[in-house]
Amino acid sequence: MRNLTPWDADPVKAFKEFVVTDAFAKTGRRLPADGIPRTVSAESAKTYNFMFGNLAAWIAEQGKTMSTVTQADLVRFVNRTDNRERVLKSKIASRYLRLLERCYEHLGAIPNPAKQAILAANIGDTTKDEAGRALSPDQLRRFFEAMPADPPRRRRVTPFDGWKRRRDRAMQVVIALAGLRVSEAIGLLLSELGHQVALDGSIELSITPQEKHDTSYEHVTRLPSEGINELNPWLCERAAMVDKLKLPGDFVFPANVEGKKMTKKTVYKQIRATFERAGLDTSRAGGRTLRNTFAKGQLESGASPVELKDVLGLALERSAADYKFTKIKEDPQQ
Structure with a gap:
């Protein structure tokens, strides 16, 4: 030796x-x-x-x-x-x-x-993951339509009543349209949001490992204009909460008015609820399915494995090359 x-x-x-x-x-x-x-x-x-x-x-x-x-x-x-x-x-x-x-x-x-x-650890045969579940364009549309929203004609006792529903809505849009992991979404910081709008109306999200898991790599992805339209109202409300409620911290999507970090369990629960409202199969409902949908869209738009690796923040090019997809089923109960 x-x-x-x-x-x-x-x-x-x-x-x-x-x-x-x-x-x-x-x-x-x-x-x-x-x-x-x-x-x-x-x-x-x-x-x-x-x-x-x-x-x-x-x-x-x-x-x-x-x-x-x-x-x-x-x-x-x-x-x-x-x-x-x-x-x-x-x-x-x-x-x-x-x-x-x-x-x-x-x-x-x-x-x-x-x-x-x-x-x-019985992980020696994991070189090939099972096919990722991804939403079709119609299913993604239904998912967006089923996202958390204020009930109609609801009166607010205070200006911030129901703010968590609006936070969850914005977060689910960012996960789906920017391809973030759940750990990256809950750890997303205000400093990681780009302020320069590109010609196509998108902004850069500069993801760092800070406040994320140690499997997150520095990378840049883009949030398209439709995602910005959902995110901006939440950012304005969040800024008002800083002003009126003294909301501390830099998390884009804080867990509470103390500015604490959300848990992955909470996010998974909220995403699953959206799947249920959309009438989609919940057996694989989660942030991974939304991330897969983003990756599928990137590949269909002509992205190479190297480009996909970069926008997803993957460790190796072969990780991107492994992406294969199957459509998720409709909810049999619907």
């Missing part, structure tokens, strides 16, 4: 030196058609460094090193939860462990704790 001392002393530095070498390329599973492994691009190296940095930070937090981390430790890493939701989806978890497996393979570690963790 190779000397692990540099990897224990400064694993991030050791990995940065390793990832750009032929040795790293040789540990990859996918070879070019000519069978000759090639070093990764600068963009891919940046992604791998980001992923390994997350791993190394977590390992250090556990008081472990590359020499002492165990299979059980790594299974705990991929099984972490936030509000009872797994932080890493199975496919992403598999890629984290596979990346670490390549490091130990290069180092000649026997047994390989990352490989053991892949088997123990």
Whole structure:
């Protein structure tokens, strides 16, 4: 086995030196058609460094090193939860462990704790996700028509009565039309909203990992004009809440007047309710279906896997290439 001392002393530095070498390329599973492994691009190296940095930070937090981390430790890493939701989806978890497996393979570690963790966590066969559920144009129209709204002829006791329904409406539009993850929507900050309107009427959303999960990557997506028309009234109401109610914080969609962050569970519940009102199958109702619908629209508009990767904030181009879609069913109860 190779000397692990540099990897224990400064694993991030050791990995940065390793990832750009032929040795790293040789540990990859996918070879070019000519069978000759090639070093990764600068963009891919940046992604791998980001992923390994997350791993190394977590390992250090556990008081472990590359020499002492165990299979059980790594299974705990991929099984972490936030509000009872797994932080890493199975496919992403598999890629984290596979990346670490390549490091130990290069180092000649026997047994390989990352490989053991892949088997123990039962995520070794997740290279292909099942087809994503996406809404047809008609179903998306029905979804928008069924979004939360003020009941007709309702009297407000105060100007802000029912503000959460208007917040939820704006959030669901942003998720659907800008392709955000739920974690990105609830962590969306005012500073990430672009102020310059493009010629097509869209604005940029500059998504950062701040206040999101560690699987969120910096990326820029666009909210089209129809989304801005829904978002702007909410932003005006939010500004009034800052003025009148002293609403603190920078979340675009705060959970309450204390400015706290919303939970994913709340968002999933509200999206499911919209699916039900629209008469759509709720077995796969959630932010992922809305994100899939956005991705499907991007591909149908001619976006390449590289372009789709960029607007979705995916780690690797092959993640975008994996997107395949099936239409969701109508609700059989309707």
